Amino acid sequence: MDSNEIIKKNNQVAEENLAIKKPEDLENFDNISQGVRVIKEGKIRRIVVDRQACIGARSCVVVAEDMFQMDDEDLAYITDPESYDDEETVKLAAEACPVLAIHLYDEQGNKLFPEE
Numbered sequence: 001m002d003s004n005e006i007i008k009k010n011n012q013v014a015e016e017n018l019a020i021k022k023p024e025d026l027e028n029f030d031n032i033s034q035g036v037r038v039i040k041e042g043k044i045r046r047i048v049v050d051r052q053a054c055i056g057a058r059s060c061v062v063v064a065e066d067m068f069q070m071d072d073e074d075l076a077y078i079t080d081p082e083s084y085d086d087e088e089t090v091k092l093a094a095e096a097c098p099v100l101a102i103h104l105y106d107e108q109g110n111k112l113f114p115e116e
Contacts (some may be wrong), residue, residue, distance in 0.1 A: 003071035007033045010078055020045045021109035035067075035081025042087035043112060046105040047094075051075045059096035064089050076101065 001009075014034045015022070023046065026032070031051040037044060049060075049068070056074035060067075066083035067090065068076050076097075084090055094102035094113050104113040 003069065003077055006079055007071075007077050010035045010081065014046065020107050022046075023048075023103075023105050023109040023111065025103075025111065033077035035078040037081050039082060039085065041085060043106045044087050044090055044104050045107045046109075047078055047081050047090065048103040048105070049076050049078060050101045050103065051077070053099050053101040054097075055099050055101075057098050059098065060093040060102055063096050064093040068093060 011032070011034055014036045017036045017038070019038070020036045026048065029048070029050050029052070033049040033051060035047050037047070054075045056070065058070060060076050061070060064084060067078060067080055069079050071077055091104065091113060094104055100114045103111060105111055
């Protein structure tokens with residue numbers, strides 16, 4: 001499966017998951033890659049990569065290569081939102097992004113990172 005197919009599939013799964021509320025600020029993004037986590041541990045339930053903000057630094061891939069990859073345009077996308085059980089790795093990957101292009105949300109759609 002190529003990166004566009006993975007992005008489309010993950011975005012569709014995230015949109016159809018009614019148990020994890022869609023954040024209101026997602027309306028502000030034109031080009032995203034998102035994934036939802038249905039695991040029961042921790043608070044992070046939705047991960048969003050703002051692909052317009054992404055500069056291709058690859059820091060997210062270095063920290064969490066099973067969750068993030070780079071496409072042919074050198075933009076990050078989510079491959080498997082469930083690939084890490086520990087939230088610390090997910091949060092470290094988001095924090096490693098120099099332009100804060102990775103946003104983390106809880107089940108209610110509240111932003112956990114980056115803080116506003």
